[in-house]
Amino acid sequence: SAVISQKPSRDICQRGTSLTIQCQVDSQVTMMFWYRQQPGQSLTLIATANQGSEATYESGFVIDKFPISRPNLTFSTLTVSNMSPEDSSIYLCSVDLDGNTIYFGEGSWLTVV
Amino acid sequence: KQEVTQIPAALSVPEGENLVLNCSFTDSAIYNLQWFRQDPGKGLTSLLLIQSSQREQTSGRLNASLDKSSGRSTLYIAASQPGDSATYLCAVNSGGYQKVTFGIGTKLQVIP
Numbered sequence: 001s002a003v004i005s006q007k008p009s010r011d012i013c014q015r016g017t018s019l020t021i022q023c024q025v026d027s028q029v030t031m032m033f034w035y036r037q038q039p040g041q042s043l044t045l046i047a048t049a050n051q052g053s054e055a056t057y058e059s060g061f062v063i064d065k066f067p068i069s070r071p072n073l074t075f076s077t078l079t080v081s082n083m084s085p086e087d088s089s090i091y092l093c094s095v096d097l098d099g100n101t102i103y104f105g106e107g108s109w110l111t112v113v
Numbered sequence: 114k115q116e117v118t119q120i121p122a123a124l125s126v127p128e129g130e131n132l133v134l135n136c137s138f139t140d141s142a143i144y145n146l147q148w149f150r151q152d153p154g155k156g157l158t159s160l161l162l163i164q165s166s167q168r169e170q171t172s173g174r175l176n177a178s179l180d181k182s183s184g185r186s187t188l189y190i191a192a193s194q195p196g197d198s199a200t201y202l203c204a205v206n207s208g209g210y211q212k213v214t215f216g217i218g219t220k221l222q223v224i225p
Contacts, residue, residue, distance in 0.1 A: 010154065042117075042202070042215040043157075092156050100162070102147060102204065102213065107156035 002027055002095050004105035012111045018081045021108045023093030028073035035092040049076045083112045115140045115207050119216035126193055127224050134188040134219045136203035141181045144206040148177050148188050151200045193223045
């Protein structure tokens with residue numbers, strides 16, 4: 001299994017500002033994933049963060065809005081830029097240790113006012 | 114495109130009851146199916162993973178079954194407790210990280 005720590009767990013942000021979410025895993029993993037869960041919705045994959053290369057973004061998500069860093073095999077950050085109320089969501093970091101089971105962090109609950 | 118539906122959307126039961134949550138998917142060519150629990154405002158906790166070759170998995174009071182041919186999975190919770198109150202999501206992996214589709218979940222409330 002994997003232990004995934006996310007910071008912050010929740011935050012209230014002003015419109016137009018940016019916030020960086022950190023994700024730390026207790027073991028080395030090749031790929032880390034970032035998901036968004038908007039209120040009342042299911043999870044949507046934002047991007048895949050690979051160590052040593054640019055993140056791969058899913059349709060509808062762009063690097064300028066959601067820049068991602070992956071400096072090593074246990075850590076990643078997701079920045080939500082120029083936030084608007086529509087960005088109010090839970091942002092979740094996840095890993096797939098064995099190509100089989102998905103593990104999630106506790107999530108970062110952002111409210112944009 | 115894989116679609117995952119969970120029924121019911123919400124369920125309220127008295128403590129001690131056995132209950133079944135349903136997950137259906139449109140494309141039976143899956144790699145595995147995973148059930149998660151999500152507490153309000155929190156992340157997801159993995160409960161059970163069923164490989165495409167398996168019929169069921171058990172963990173404590175939880176039992177998950179898989180019928181690929183009919184595109185269905187069920188999560189059975191025995192002797193429900195108030196601590197089981199949460200939203201339960203199923204995720205269908207159709208082959209690779211980009212092909213994991215989540216249901217919206219079933220919100221369970223167990224009344225003491």
